[in-house]
Amino acid sequence: MELFERTNEAKYYGDFKEFVFESSVEDFCDVSGADVVVSTIHKAKGREFDDVYMLISDKHPKNAKQIRRLYVGMTRSKNRLFIHTNCDYFDHLSADLHLVDQKQYAMPEEVVLQLSHKDVNLGFFKGLKNEILALRSGDPLKYREFCLYDASTDKPVAKLSQNMQNQLSEWEAKGYNVKSASVRFIVAWKPKDAPKDEPATAVLLADLHLSL
Numbered sequence: 627m628e629l630f631e632r633t634n635e636a637k638y639y640g641d642f643k644e645f646v647f648e649s650s651v652e653d654f655c656d657v658s659g660a661d662v663v664v665s666t667i668h669k670a671k672g673r674e675f676d677d678v679y680m681l682i683s684d685k686h687p688k689n690a691k692q693i694r695r696l697y698v699g700m701t702r703s704k705n706r707l708f709i710h711t712n713c714d715y716f717d718h719l720s721a722d723l724h725l726v727d728q729k730q731y732a733m734p735e736e737v738v739l740q741l742s743h744k745d746v747n748l749g750f751f752k753g754l755k756n757e758i759l760a761l762r763s764g765d766p767l768k769y770r771e772f773c774l775y776d777a778s779t780d781k782p783v784a785k786l787s788q789n790m791q792n793q794l795s796e797w798e799a800k801g802y803n804v805k806s807a808s809v810r811f812i813v814a815w816k817p818k819d820a821p822k823d824e825p826a827t828a829v830l831l832a833d834l835h836l837s838l
Contacts (some may be wrong), residue, residue, distance in 0.1 A: 629811055630642060630645050631824075634672075645668065645669070645741050647743075657771065658729070660724055663675065663682065663805050667695050667696070667698055667699035667756065668679075668695065668698075668699070670699065670702050671698050673702060674702055674703075674704050674827050675702055675703060675704065675710065676703075676704055676706075676790070677703060677705055677706045677707075677708070677718050678699070678700075678703035678704050678706070678707050678708070678813075679708045679710065679758060680696075680699050680707070680708070680710065680711075681710050681711075682696070682709065682710070682713070682715075682795060683711065683713075684712065684713060689769050691789055702808055703716050704733055705752060731753070733800065733801075733838070735837060736835065736836065736837045736838075737797070737802060737835075737836040737837075738833055738834065738835055738836070739784075739790075739793075739797075739833070739834040739836065740831075741790065741810070741812075741831050741832050741833070741834065741835055742831065743759070743829065744787060744789065745786060745789070745790040745827065745830070745831075746784055746785065746786060746789075746790070746830070746831065747784075747785040747786065747787050747788075748815060748817075748827070748829060749768070749811060750784065750785040751784070751815075751827050751829050751830070752827055753838045754782075754828070755827065755828045757776065757779075757783055758812060758828035758830050759780055759812065761774075761783065761809050761812060762809065762812075763769045763809050763810060763812070764808055764809060764812060765809045766807070766808055766825060767784075767807040767808055767809060767832055768780065768807070769804045769807045769834065770789075770804075772785060772786045772791045772830065773785050773786070774786075774807055774830070775833055776824040777783050783829045783830055784832060794834075797836055802836040802837065803836065803837065804834050804835070804836055804838060805835050805836065805837045807830075807833065807835065808832060808835075809830060809832055809833075810830060810831050810832055810833045811830075811831040812829070813828075813829050813831060813832075814826035814827070814828060814829070814830075815827050815829045
């Protein structure tokens with residue numbers, strides 16, 4: 627809360643919601659002495675770094691909010707700013723150096739998909755609270771047909787959302803298959819319209835390890 631208050635002079639619900647959903651355990655660690663900090667633009671608001679590397683893919687910003695976000699990212703640098711992009715949106719800006727890389731890069735041999743709330747079927751977890759809470763971060767999981775199973779009991783503990791199923795099918799079309807999975811976080815969740823006395827649902831968020 628203190629970090630959000632320091633980095634947001636005007637406090638809007640939408641900004642706080644985005645701040646929370648982009649937060650992870652690592653964000654609550656002291657990274658002041660770290661050599662490299664990986665962050666979203668939104669989470670870097672109010673902070674400064676010696677050098678900033680921005681990775682911006684595909685199309686140019688479509689609205690004022692996206693443009694303001696890019697401005698925030700570009701102004702985090704104290705010394706040097708590097709923008710890596712595959713669009714021409716920044717071509718008109720003056721810079722010390724413009725480089726065009728025509729090299730074709732091969733896909734990585736391994737990919738890790740870190741699942742969030744929108745990547746799992748939240749309704750699937752109802753009635754599985756004991757099974758979910760018995761797991762710990764790092765525990766291995768089994769993957770079969772868009773579902774995750776407790777490796778020790780072989781009981782289902784999570785199901786991928788339809789959107790994630792589609793994404794995973796796209797990865798499979800590129801030649802990738804799920805080789806392993808593990809527990810990343812166990813979190814509590816309640817629907818927005820849930821009564822106050824309704825107990826929270828235990829939700830499992832996993833890492834999916836894909837390889838060619």
